[in-house]
Amino acid sequence: MPDIHILYRTAKEYRSLPVSGVYGGISPQGMIHADLFIEKADAPESTVMRVNETTGEAFELSRSPEQQPMVREFLVGLVMRPEVAKAIGQWLVQQAGQMEQQMASGTWKQ
Secondary structure, three states: OOOOOOOOOOOOOOOOOOOOEEEEEEOOOOOEEEEEEEEEEOOOOEEEEEEOOOOOOEEEEEEEOOOOOEEEEEEEEEEEOHHHHHHHHHHHHHHHHHHHHHHHHOOOOO
16 A cells, blocks of 8 residues: 655644533434533623722622632534544543653653
């Protein structure tokens, strides 16, 4: 079989996303559906602020609701064949293992 030469390109829509987790399952068509999400505190509906006229420093007096709920914001959905999901899963486990080895040996550099 002849060699296959692959060129790598980045789509102009490409972006890097912080991910906290994944939610999904098997679709009725037998595809794997994975919604990647980020977890964060929801923004308040409103706040009341006061500004110190002498220093110009602003500080919060109150917010509504007082305690913000945690939100899982879905960033992107992936739909793939089961064999693709397995290959991606294996790759992720391999990358995590390499990272753990580097951290344990002190060879990981930021």
